[in-house]
Amino acid sequence: MKAVICTRYGGPEVLKIADVRKPIPKDGELLVRVMASAVNTADTRTRGLDVAGPMKLAMRLVLGWKSPRQPILGTVFAGTVEEANTDKFRKGDRVYGCTSGVSYGCHGEFVAVKADGVVAPMPENASFEEAASLLFGGTTALSFLDKVNPEAGQKLLVYGASGAVGTAAVQIGSALGLKVTGAASGANEELVRGLGVCDFIDYRNDDYTKKGISYDIIFDAVGKTSKSKAKLALKPGGSFITVGGASVAKESKSQLDQIRAWFEQGKLKSVIDRVYSLESTAEAHAYVDQGHKKGNVVLKIQS
Template structure:
């Protein structure tokens, strides 16, 4: 099968398109014919070994010293079940599914295996494969941290990095819970962020943008790049602050995909897709994500629908 192999740690050019053996499903596995994946922060962080210097040796020990032991990156899959393991009960060949592969990775290939009890779900009925691939990473990450911020009890929330994969999902989820959303992003993405629900949008390029912010029941840093001390001053007394940086890894829960399905099928959640690249252009896809100019999700289309 065709797959994009991470041959070393480094710039996008370390990704090479190769022919490799198709994975074999174990007894609880689904073998998925992958139609679409995505370039998410976890993929590029592994590829670039993008961690603080003190974390590089532990990361090499965990992932592989010279290159990832699991060389096919891609934490997102959307596709069709091609085969099932002998003890799989709730999925069948031909099911259209999407989800997260966790540390098994494997999404940048024509086929990938995922444990049937992990974060995998039937796709929303009205979603294309590209749309489905845009949902699980941002959606489950936003749900994890917004729960920490007690979004169901919040009347107002401030979301930094509101145009990214996680931030755009967070805006839509917060609106689903009838929360007043103030979004911080660049002006070039402001109209889009308003379109999927933000009540107010503040351009972080403005010199005094911080002075335009009030205090909020919840503050969510969806980018991991802000000054946390500055952000915390916008938290209302007894409010909650959470960030994708420094507060652990988001849990990958199948029940979160159930909620995302319900929201998507009811029109409460939109797929936010910036660009779509074929698998053959995986280097260009990673290069674009590295540029920092993207909004929402960058999709890797493995098979045309």
């Protein structure tokens, strides 16, 4: 099968197209024909070994010293079941899901995943590209919001509301009945307002801590604001959550089921900035590296 492999740590140029052996599913696993995936920050940080100081050593020990032990990156997939060594799915089922930990493996034509893992039927009315774009941001936003047990009517500020996690957090917050304010670059105001926010802050020209508004929850969806600063705009007992700390998102099948339900109900929509072919994966990485994508960058693996 064709796949994109990471030959060593470095810039997008280290990514190469290669013919590799197709995975063989074990008992209890599915072989999924991957139709679409996405390039997200988990992929670009792994490729570039993009972590601070001593964390680079830890990352090498976990992922591989000179290059990733799993050279095929990609943590999300949408496609069809090619083989099912389980009674939970059948050949031809349209599924979407995530590979956890250091498994990766989604930037190729096939991936083997556990049937009882983070995989579920796709939303019925979604394209493969739309389904793939829902996963990284949607599961991350849900995972972090679940940590603070939000209640309907509370005020939520999403800092970095135009990225993959931010666009999902804005919509999920609204679906949960929260009063959502989105903070992003003014160039993305139309996009963020279109996702259903109650208010918008251009964080390049306006300081959210000086608006005279207090929030129940501040969600830093890009890792670019601090807890000490957020406290200035939090209500007493309010919660600050960030993708930039030590806490990590934990994906689950129940999250996929909830995302599917919201998409089918029209409460959550796919936000896709650009679509690239598998052969153009290095270009997709270069674009994500710029840090200005709106929503998701999707890979169309097969037609």
